[in-house]
Amino acid sequence: MRSGLLFFSILALVFGAVRSSAQAQDNKIYLKNPSFEDVPRHSQTPKDWIDCGFELESEPDIQPNGEFGVTMPAQHGQTYLGLVVRDNETWERVSQKVSRPLEKGKCYEFSIHLARSPQYISQSRVKDTQANYITPAKLKIYGGFSPCDRQFLLAESNLIINYRWLEFNFKFEPIDNYTYITFEAFYKTPNLFPYNGNILLDNASALNPIPCKEQPEVVSTPTVKPPTQRIDTPKTNNGGRPTPGKTPPVNNPPVVAENNTTTKNPEKKPDTNSTPPKSIDNPDFSTLKKSDLTMGQTLRIPSITFAVNDTILSRASYPNLDKLLTFMNTNPAIVLEVGGHTNGLCADDYCNRLSLRRARAVVDYLVKKGVKPERFQVKGYGKTQPISTVKNDPKNQRVEIKILDL
Missing domain, CATH: 2.60.120.260 (Galactose-binding domain-like)
Structure with missing residues (x-):
């Protein structure tokens, strides 16, 4: 009797393990013909693909x-x-x-x-x-x-x-x-x-x-309290590094810039006490007026796109770029910063170079159409200014323009 109970107990454990394994496998996502099996031949896609x-x-x-x-x-x-x-x-x-x-x-x-x-x-x-x-x-x-x-x-x-x-x-x-x-x-x-x-x-x-690794908290701008009396140099005892407990400032990757502009007021600094102008998403340059804009305002243009990891403008970008061209010809005093941004998947140096080249491609298009190059400043921000906290969100990969002078 005991032998029978032991047998059925072991059998139940075995079936339980098999069922758990099957349930674990059910969570997987499978491909059909994952080894691309078919009759060898050229110019023919394998079955199921x-x-x-x-x-x-x-x-x-x-x-x-x-x-x-x-x-x-x-x-x-x-x-x-x-x-x-x-x-x-x-x-x-x-x-x-x-x-x-x-x-x-x-x-x-x-x-x-x-x-x-x-x-x-x-x-x-x-x-x-x-x-x-x-x-x-x-x-x-x-x-x-x-x-x-x-x-x-x-x-x-x-x-x-x-x-x-x-x-x-x-x-x-x-x-x-x-x-x-x-x-x-x-x-x-x-x-x-x-x-x-x-x-x-x-x-x-x-x-x-x-399991996903826990994402680190994203801090847009670190807040630093000003010293009340004086600034003491932190003591060091490990090769010049601050002692534990002192938080060093966050160093973002450098922004790559090309300055082609000779703006009328290059030394003008923004009023830090005023509220930053609200950005405009997907502006319609065919109806946009100069009076709608303010100094320092950012315009996000999602219709300016590129092939993945490339610097060649897609054909879908041309209609809006042509509208921007007409807008700039109608308003000859306007000076722009064209800024490129990438997602967060690439290395810092690569992101910076790619974003700069994409911004430059936009300016090159407009300059070839007759806009003077001194009306532009080109910057590559890389991945330093994401819109989304998800690194590979397509929203982060974009071109923005900022109003430098009206």
Whole structure:
């Protein structure tokens, strides 16, 4: 009798463990055909995946095919995916609907094996000759709400320089409940000229929920009380550093600036006792009047956009830039600061340089249309002035203009 009870107790524990394991697995988000298995062939997207490439360009390739000289064995299964970037400024990406939506505010870990083929021979549309697509490229991972929708950049790899399979691990926090995922090959950034390159993808994992690290409190401007009598130099006993208990001032990354302007009142300082002018979001320059503006006022223009990690203005930016051009021609005394801002995912130096170049691209567009360059000051704020506390929120990646002179 006791033996029977012991047997059923052990059996119950085993089934309980299996059920707990199954429940834990149910929290994962799965991909269909994560190893890109299919019949090897060029210009054909693997089953369960959707081609998101450019019109008139061929689809990605199921490798190893031999057609382009790609012979590396698969890391898992029999085949894998080959994506390329091209010298005519087109690149390849694939997409699919995930098994369940990613959840806003939750964090996930994900891994995939990546490599680069030492040979990937294909036609160059720019030079109209055969080229070896071997310049290193990177993988970008997007979340969205429909096939090929790149609503939000979840993660990106470093440049894929390895000629053998390596596992790449990513952690990310979506800002919405995305139902689709997109894998994209992209160029080294910043980069002024597109080139031919390849990345190979195999053995993608499920998206596994993980605990999010607690976000540090964001302080917009540190408050420092002025000394009542005198300032004492803090005593040091560890190589010149302040003793514990003394909080050193916060040093934000430097703002990169280019000063092209000769404003009428360069020494004028803002009145610190007055309330800062309210910023204007998405101004309509076709109806905006000079009398609507004040010195120091900021205008946020979300319609000025760029390709991810790029400095080339999107075509969608042109209509509003042309309205700004007309506004400046109508009001020749106005002097502007054009400021670029990035999200918080990049390194300080890279963010500063990228934001400066984007601001400069806006000014270059207007100057080429006839606006005098001395009417602009160009600044790259990098990630020092976020709108959202979520580092990779697209709202942080923007161009703003500030009224320096009327």
